[in-house]
Amino acid sequence: MALSGYGAFLNTMRSNHAVAPTPDALRPSTWRRALREYRALARDRALLLALIVATLFVLIAVTYPLGATLAEAASPEGIRVLSDVLRRPVYHRIILNTxxxxxTTAAI
Structure with a gap:
């Protein structure tokens, strides 16, 4: 039974090692399908609104506080506090436990 389409393409690529196959994410058909999905999203107002609200929530509730904390930690006062914290053995244990x-969670 002869292969057609992508299976035949893969067999050709396996026999010719000089050219690597294009990853699926770079294929034009994949990009066209993604573009169609985004256009469909724009037509569905409720879904678009939910996506905008979720994006704003992540930006406001996660990204902004994280950025503010990192900016404060990079200040001279923040570096002094961090060095004081890292000298205490109890914080070593907290970091190790974390x-x-x-x-463990990643392994499970």
Whole structure:
């Protein structure tokens, strides 16, 4: 049984190692499909509004406080406080426990 379409293309690529196959994300058909989905999203007002609200929530509730905290930590006062905190053994244990919890969660 002869392969057609993408299967035949892959067999051709396997036999010719000089040219690598194009990843699916870079194929024009993938981009066209994504563009059609975004156009459909623009036609559905409720879905578009929900996406805008969710994006604003993430920007306001997550990104802004995180950026403000990092900016404060980079100030001279923030660096002094951070160095004081990192000298205490109790914070070493907290950091270790956090890393262990994160790695355990990732492993599961």
């Amino acid at each position: 890393l262990v919890m994160g790695l």
